[in-house]
Amino acid sequence: MNVAIIPARGGSKRIPQKNIKDFCGKPMLSYAIETALISGCFDEVVVSTDCPVTATLAEKCGAVVPFMRPASLSDDHTGTTDVIRHAIKQLRLLDYDVELVCCLYATTPLLQGKTLKRGLKLLTSDDSVDFVFSACHFSFPIQRALIENEFGGIEPFDPKSIGQRSQDLTPTYHDAGQFYWGRAEAFLDPTRSVFGSNGRMLLLPTHRVQDIDTIEDWYRAEILYQLLKVEESKGNHHNETA
Template identity: 30%
Template sequence: MNHQPPPKILGIIPARGGSKGVPGKNIKDLGGKPLLAYTVESAKQSKLINRLIVSSENENIIKVARNLGVEVPFKRPENLAADQSGSVEVVQHAVEYMEDQGEYYDTVLLLQVTSPFREDGFIGRAIEKFIKSEADALVSVLPVPQEYNPHWVFEADEQDNLKISTGEEGIIKRRQDLPKAFFRDGSIYITKTDVIKKGSFFGNKLTYIESNPELYVNIDTMEDWEKAVMMVKKINS
């Protein structure tokens, strides 16, 4: 039987300095350590990541990252650290930098600092599922509450008339008949490098792994931060 070699994986943790909702959040102290540390520690659990780096333009973040034992091989260009900068462009820059150094990776693993809590071994399980699936990409997800299922959600048209968001004529009447629906929780993105180069995290075949809903927070506002503070206290108790 001809087994494919495992993909060569570049782990990227993007962490820019500018944050309006929670100033300095990427290295802000959460439960006795910088927010960045939670994602670094989760990533270091997996032996399937060939190289782990932080992408940042901010000297303080770079210093903290290096103190946490993570490589910061370059300083991210300022034009890729603005509010409107897209994650795809940030990852493309990292891949191009590595290739300029003669390092080539089949796959990119993107880990967002703003989703700090991941179960032990979760990243490894995600990588293993991605490899077995032969998909272009994998994202971590959580179930959409049934009342917000897209088959039960309406959109307003220009005349202020409502239509079902899926485009169906009739609504699904029974809750039991609703198909599963998920939303991205922001914890993990795994994508083939050639798909990233085309400007997408998802490609044509996208698979998923379900996160633990009890660990879900996506830190964007001070309310999110306070939720994370309470979660850390619960996790550490």
């Protein structure tokens, strides 16, 4: 079975109660759950949380919370992979026949169901692919980055590249931080990495990507979400592969 696993712990220092905070009229977590359900990709949408309030909200939105995440996996230092491994193991103990998994972050209001479908298609089109994750072009060539030296002066991060034209530099990408499709066995195997040779990127347009780690990020995401909704209401649909 295909399962979406949404990590949504209760604690958040930079944006308190981030996962259940109101975002443009609805709790943030509700967007991820609704997108997963609308996509039609999943037999079950599971929320992994340590918070009873979050669990209740998740169930009201149509997800299931078949187990509570232990405190040992709910602090600021716990990695996402550990949370997903724990969830897969717990689900299998509960007789869920988990085969394909999508780790879907709770703070993804810009994500669309059709994008999840594209990720699933990319994963299942090649048996050698273990993971597919959302990614985006860097908006500026990272090879032409600048650094400040110890005296306050400016130096190029890569002196060999600073004078080159952007189109002559190798294209670079970053993790968009929205979702990670993968085979359950690959998630459970510590020798396999999302960012390894058997991982693949699904590129998203920059207008569909926004980290939400700070309150400034939050405000920017709300503005972008509202603008996209206005465009959609006018029938102006941007190309997702732009």
